[in-house]
Amino acid sequence: VGPMDGRRKLVARLGREANDPIDELLNAANAYASTHVASLQGFIRWFDAGDGELKREAGEGGDQVRVMTVHGSKGLQAPIVILADAAIKPPKPGELSLLETPLGSEIANVIPLPDLNSDQKVGAVRAENEKASEIAMQEHWRLLYVAMTRAEEALFIGGSIGPSEAKKGPHEDSWYARLAKLFEADEALEDPIWGARWEVGERAPPVPASAKEVQEAAIELPDWAKQPVGPEPRPPRPLAPSGLGEVEGSDPPLPPEVAAGAARRGVLIHALLERLPEVALDTREEKARGWLARQAPDLDVAEREEMLARALAVLEEPGFADIFGPDALAEIPLAATVEGQVVMGTADRLLVTAEKVTVVDFKTARRPPTSLEGMPDSTLRQMAAYVAALEVIYPGRRIEAAVLYTQTPQLIALPADKLAAYKAAFADRQESFAFPPVE
Secondary structure, eight states, rough: OOTTHHHHHHHHHOGGGHHHHHHHHHHHHHHHHHHHHHHHHHHHHHHHHHHOOOOGGGGOTTTTTOOOGGGGTTTTEEEEEETTTTSSOOOOOOOOOOEETTTOOOEEEEEOOOOOOGGGGGGGHHHHHHHHHHHHHHHHHHHHHHHHTEEEEEEEOOOOOOOOGTOOSOTTTTTHHHHTTTTGGGGOOOETTEEOOOSOOOOOOOOOOHHHHHHHHHHHOOHHHHOOOOOOOOOOOOOOGOOSOOOOSSSSOOOHHHHHHHHHHHHHHHHHHHHHGGGHHHHHHHHHHHHHHHHHHHHHHHHHHHHHHHHHHHHHGGGTTTTTTOEEEEEEEEEETTTTTEEEEEEEEEOOOOSEEEEEEEOOOOOOOOOGGGHHEEEEEEHHHHHHHHOOOOHHHHHHHEEEEETEEEEEEEEEHHHHTTOOOOOOOOOOOOOOOOO
């Protein structure tokens, strides 16, 4: 696929089974690209941090022969099942160990034991060996039940034994020896390969070829069933309003460690504004202080108190009462198709009434603008995307947007005519933050 012919080369080298991991890798790349800025290094880190596991559906083998362990066959069935190694002895118990509790201690130590012969296993070692052997035999018979119940139509039981076992036959506790009691010796049938075989049950009569042809001819398929399926329509790539444009340019560049601290501070204040409106006024400050101590124990108390003061000042501002009131919604996912383009994002606060919808986004810039004229273009593009999506979600209602700068605090309304010029200037970025609730 593509000019590099990569998939064809991989499949030619590794076989058709390579298609599944190739598809999963491409799916992971598409999932990353839909929610993050396109970056090979970022994708590799994101992929390494995941714990996904690819497990092929073994039940879709078709007309192929599957070779697997009994453990691997759990949950699967097949018309014909062959127990190809049913004449072996039951497995021995695993490595033995004893528990020792030193005097004066309540914690037991595990003492591994070396491989011992039967004469050396005495006392507590013999008791532990008998217990482990009993557990191993229970697992041995449980796996026999699993193996036998995998067959839908026919179950073949076979195995091989060495020269030393030829006179005595298979071990008495082998699957073959136990199941051989179901067959009567005088009913042995000649077999061109094995010399003799034993059967229980009756085989279904084979279906003649002529009957298959008549059955297939009697089925008249409609035209649509004979036409190849066309390519599935690919939906447009979602746009994330919170990642539109470049980083706000109102602040001068900072050293990496300082920038990381400022970003963390903004995230913590953002999280407080999301959660504190749901907390009662009389306990709001106390619970917020405890939440900050748990989330940022490495920060100075003075720094945490300053962040708390900023958040509480925003909530106590009379002009912000509506957006932090009981009717407002916090962290609301939005998704809409605007002129063929999917717009997806999360609004910090959303207030919906019968006449209008108000969307507010929080900004924690260190040097916020003092007026609408000083607001960065990236913020205006983001809010224009929110407005465009809400116009589709709530047709017929007036959509109003505003930006809340938590540093000042200051709420700046965004006129509709100001946002109109930015509705088509969407880029591809996204951001997301996750914190536990304030308790």
